[in-house]
Amino acid sequence: MPTRPAFHSPAPTGTPARTTSRCTTRALGSLAGLVALGLLVAGCTAAGSTKSVGEPKSGGTLTYASGDAEPSCLDPHVGGNFPQALVSAQYLESLVSRNSTGQIIPWLAESWVPSADGLTWEFTLRDDVTFTDGTVFDASAVQANIAHLQDPTTLSSTGYLALGKVTGTEAVSPTVVRFALSEPDSALLESLSQPWLAIESPAALERSQDDNCAAPVGTGPFIVESWVKQNAITLVRNEDYVSPPADAGHSGPAYLDTVIWRFIPDSASRYAALQSGEVDVIDNAQPDTIVQAEQSDSIEELDSPRPGSSNRIELNSGQAPFDDVRVREAFIRSANVDDAVSSLFQGTATRSYSALSSVEPTAVSNAALFAYDPAAAGTLLDEAGWDETDADGYRIKDSVRLTVEFPVSTNQSIPAEQSVFEQIQATAKATGFEVKLRPMDLSSWYAALAGNDYDAVSAPYTKVGPDVLRILYHSDSIVPAPSGYFANLAQVDDPAIDELLTTAATTADAAERASLYSDAQDRILEGFYILPLYDQQNHFLLRSDVIGLRTLPTVAVPTLYDAWLNR
Amino acid sequence: MSDLEVQTGLSAQSRQSGPSRRLGVAEATAGVLALLLVASAVVPQLLAPGDPFAIDPLSAFQPPNFAHGFGTDESGRDIYTRVVHGTQYSLVIGAAATAIGLGLGIVLGTLAGMLGRVIDFTVNRFLEVLFAFPGLLLALLFIVIFGPGVVTATIAVGLSTAPGYARIIRAQLITVRSQAFVEAATVLGRTRWQILLRHILPNTLAPLFVLATLGIGQAIVWAATLSYLGLGAEPPTAEWGAMLSAGRTYITSAWWMSFFPGLFIVLTAVTATVLGRSIDRRMRHV
Numbered sequence: 094m095p096t097r098p099a100f101h102s103p104a105p106t107g108t109p110a111r112t113t114s115r116c117t118t119r120a121l122g123s124l125a126g127l128v129a130l131g132l133l134v135a136g137c138t139a140a141g142s143t144k145s146v147g148e149p150k151s152g153g154t155l156t157y158a159s160g161d162a163e164p165s166c167l168d169p170h171v172g173g174n175f176p177q178a179l180v181s182a183q184y185l186e187s188l189v190s191r192n193s194t195g196q197i198i199p200w201l202a203e204s205w206v207p208s209a210d211g212l213t214w215e216f217t218l219r220d221d222v223t224f225t226d227g228t229v230f231d232a233s234a235v236q237a238n239i240a241h242l243q244d245p246t247t248l249s250s251t252g253y254l255a256l257g258k259v260t261g262t263e264a265v266s267p268t269v270v271r272f273a274l275s276e277p278d279s280a281l282l283e284s285l286s287q288p289w290l291a292i293e294s295p296a297a298l299e300r301s302q303d304d305n306c307a308a309p310v311g312t313g314p315f316i317v318e319s320w321v322k323q324n325a326i327t328l329v330r331n332e333d334y335v336s337p338p339a340d341a342g343h344s345g346p347a348y349l350d351t352v353i354w355r356f357i358p359d360s361a362s363r364y365a366a367l368q369s370g371e372v373d374v375i376d377n378a379q380p381d382t383i384v385q386a387e388q389s390d391s392i393e394e395l396d397s398p399r400p401g402s403s404n405r406i407e408l409n410s411g412q413a414p415f416d417d418v419r420v421r422e423a424f425i426r427s428a429n430v431d432d433a434v435s436s437l438f439q440g441t442a443t444r445s446y447s448a449l450s451s452v453e454p455t456a457v458s459n460a461a462l463f464a465y466d467p468a469a470a471g472t473l474l475d476e477a478g479w480d481e482t483d484a485d486g487y488r489i490k491d492s493v494r495l496t497v498e499f500p501v502s503t504n505q506s507i508p509a510e511q512s513v514f515e516q517i518q519a520t521a522k523a524t525g526f527e528v529k530l531r532p533m534d535l536s537s538w539y540a541a542l543a544g545n546d547y548d549a550v551s552a553p554y555t556k557v558g559p560d561v562l563r564i565l566y567h568s569d570s571i572v573p574a575p576s577g578y579f580a581n582l583a584q585v586d587d588p589a590i591d592e593l594l595t596t597a598a599t600t601a602d603a604a605e606r607a608s609l610y611s612d613a614q615d616r617i618l619e620g621f622y623i624l625p626l627y628d629q630q631n632h633f634l635l636r637s638d639v640i641g642l643r644t645l646p647t648v649a650v651p652t653l654y655d656a657w658l659n660r
Numbered sequence: 661m662s663d664l665e666v667q668t669g670l671s672a673q674s675r676q677s678g679p680s681r682r683l684g685v686a687e688a689t690a691g692v693l694a695l696l697l698v699a700s701a702v703v704p705q706l707l708a709p710g711d712p713f714a715i716d717p718l719s720a721f722q723p724p725n726f727a728h729g730f731g732t733d734e735s736g737r738d739i740y741t742r743v744v745h746g747t748q749y750s751l752v753i754g755a756a757a758t759a760i761g762l763g764l765g766i767v768l769g770t771l772a773g774m775l776g777r778v779i780d781f782t783v784n785r786f787l788e789v790l791f792a793f794p795g796l797l798l799a800l801l802f803i804v805i806f807g808p809g810v811v812t813a814t815i816a817v818g819l820s821t822a823p824g825y826a827r828i829i830r831a832q833l834i835t836v837r838s839q840a841f842v843e844a845a846t847v848l849g850r851t852r853w854q855i856l857l858r859h860i861l862p863n864t865l866a867p868l869f870v871l872a873t874l875g876i877g878q879a880i881v882w883a884a885t886l887s888y889l890g891l892g893a894e895p896p897t898a899e900w901g902a903m904l905s906a907g908r909t910y911i912t913s914a915w916w917m918s919f920f921p922g923l924f925i926v927l928t929a930v931t932a933t934v935l936g937r938s939i940d941r942r943m944r945h946v
Contacts, residue, residue, distance in 0.1 A: 381910050382912065385912065433717055436717035436736065508906065515895060519896075531894070532890060
């Protein structure tokens with residue numbers, strides 16, 4: 094069947110300037126004389142391939158090696174974490190998607206209209222889509238999925254929270270579904286674009302949860318064929334596939350016959366497997382291997398920071414010593430983050446000065462607030478009463494040492510990031526902070542947070558759109574969920590911020606909403622509640638004969654739909 | 661020199677002049693290394709005057725050169741300084757763990773060897789249950805219960821080596837107990853505890869010294885293993901196992917980060933083993 098040219102405009106991923114410019118420079122060399130800027134962009138976003146690659150070829154098996162944990166359930170409705178999103182994007186699809194400029198674009202829903210009061214939304218669905226088990230995709234299928242997400246026995250966390258304002262759904266016709274809301278939700282479309290709210294076959298959802306977890310059924314370009322736990326998931330092509338999102342590179346079925354989805358937790362082994370050609374794509378690439386890969390002709394890089402929050406250290410303002418804004422500012426001024434990031438990430442990560450990811454168009458950045466200034470930090474500590482020093486060089490006040498408990502989840506922080514924390518520990522010591530780094534496993538880490546046994550913590554949060562600010566900094570989020578977890582780990586309790594975030598979440602006008610989020614971010618940054626480090630890193634390395642791999646601009650998971658093997 | 665000559669030489673040696681007073685090359689090297697390691701542990705500042713925690717981000721990942729003999733790590737810390745300062749952790753953990761293991765072994769072995777059949781049977785079955793677990797698994801179990809850290813790792817290694825020591829001590833006790841001088845003491849009306857303290861224990865302790873020297877090498881390796889797994893020393897402590905673990909991530913780009921800590925773990929373990937065997941050989945000839 095005819096295929097469209099393998100480029101798409103605008104660029105499909107939120108690729109930061111650094112990678113793009115590197116690609117562009119290389120591309121200029123090899124593609125000198127070619128006029129279409131679109132080709133340049135495509136050359137970069139299609140995994141940095143700069144060679145003229147010709148027409149896409151169908152066939153072949155691609156092996157993907159993930160460094161994330163193996164999910165316990167392949168249905169992202171259940172729980173809802175990033176490892177699930179990575180693999181489920183290959184076989185499940187959402188109602189809407191998002192393009193690289195942050196606009197919501199059609200996917201399984203062709204169009205949507207909110208009511209004037211913002212309390213009902215009507216989605217018009219595609220009428221030509223069938224689930225891979227033969228069930229027809231229609232309004233009742235959407236209803237079944239919303240019901241499944243909101244059913245407490247599903248144990249959904251991410252999807253459940255995202256649908257917090259949805260009170261019910263109604264099938265107006267087979268192709269029109271109406272959502273009823275308790276109050277206007279300006280983040281509804283962003284929420285629905287996430288892989289954790291993907292649409293599954295209602296017939297498949299009626300099976301037991303174990304069966305559905307083992308092989309969820311969707312409308313996506315691939316089908317889950319088998320899953321050998323602790324080993325690999327095998328996906329095969331959906332021959333009847335018709336529903337790519339509006340920004341995809343081609344139409345019709347995917348090019349690849351089969352995808353083998355493996356799990357290799359050790360980063361050095363994962364990179365070795367890629368080097369030897371045993372696997373074709375790896376995720377969670379470490380900075381030093383990315384730098385090595387830049388010198389290699391057979392390996393390319395795809396950099397696609399995750400949306401939602403930036404990666405930052407949150408300072409617990411709910412207890413001493415960080416209940417004093419001067420001590421928070423002193424800590425931030427005493428931490429030499431720039432040198433740490435440049436030495437450890439070796440140019441693969443850009444310093445952030447924002448609460449939000451750089452892919453969020455509403456992100457506010459303020460570098461002046463986070464400059465390394467040990468002298469100013471010392472003065473601030475003097476003013477705050479921490480004006481004496483003990484024998485080890487740490488500040489003391491009322492004979493209590495200025496100690497910062499910093500639990501670190503070794504499952505969530507890559508080694509380079511743990512080293513960043515060590516360097517912050519060393520530079521903050523010069524000002525008189527005793528930072529106690531506590532590496533621990535995930536469950537101990539959750540326990541430390543739930544027990545309020547921390548002064549600083551790093552816990553990035555992925556969500557599409559600026560509504561993530563409400564989850565992270567609204568005082569309601571200090572109240573723990575039944576699981577004991579609360580997202581407002583900085584324990585920001587500021588009525589003005591609450592007011593801004595609540596209003597923004599119900600404001601439909603895009604400009605007004607952006608302005609409210611901008612004000613809220615100013616207050617958060619100026620309150621020195623967080624120390625932004627960099628975007629949530631999301632680097633992929635791939636064999637250079639893998640063409641057309643891109644990430645979905647929703648939560649930056651890769652999609653293998655456009656990918657093909659040039660071998 | 662023919663094989664025959666070697667053999668006659670050896671037998672003549674053992675028969676006539678007792679142990680050789682000459683040091684082999686391996687023993688001499690091990691002796692010098694042991695002295696250096698002890699010096700590193702006691703006065704690290706003498707051999708490496710720098711601060712093992714001093715970071716220098718701008719000179720990170722430097723391969724071995726004149727300024728940094730062993731190179732630098734991901735934060736620009738000098739690996740030579742860290743390896744030297746790390747000796748004290750490894751030696752202290754190794755010695756303390758061996759002491760714990762031996763202490764427990766002596767208590768259990770003495771109970772089994774001295775207090776009659778019922779206790780002997782009970783202690784033996786208990787030791788067999790412990791033997792069913794590989795030693796490291798026992799250590800892991802202990803750390804899971806009591807949480808990671810240098811102290812728990814030390815105790816864990818000590819505990820997991822105790823059953824082995826207990827067995828050997830029990831066997832040694834039983835051998836010594838049946839010797840003529842013990843029977844003589846019994847005939848003379850000494851109490852059981854007097855015999856144990858005055859006659860039996862002193863005669864079992866000599867082999868224990870050899871065991872301890874050999875055990876330190878093993879304990880150091882195990883303690884480094886636990887730190888490598890993230891269950892012992894916490895970063896950025898300059899402990900060899902923890903350094904090895906930190907270097908593993910960069911093994912394809914910065915081999916020196918894991919090579920030098922690894923080299924020192926091996927050197928220390930080999931040194932302890934060579935010295936232990938050498939002492940063993942000499943004592944057998946006495």
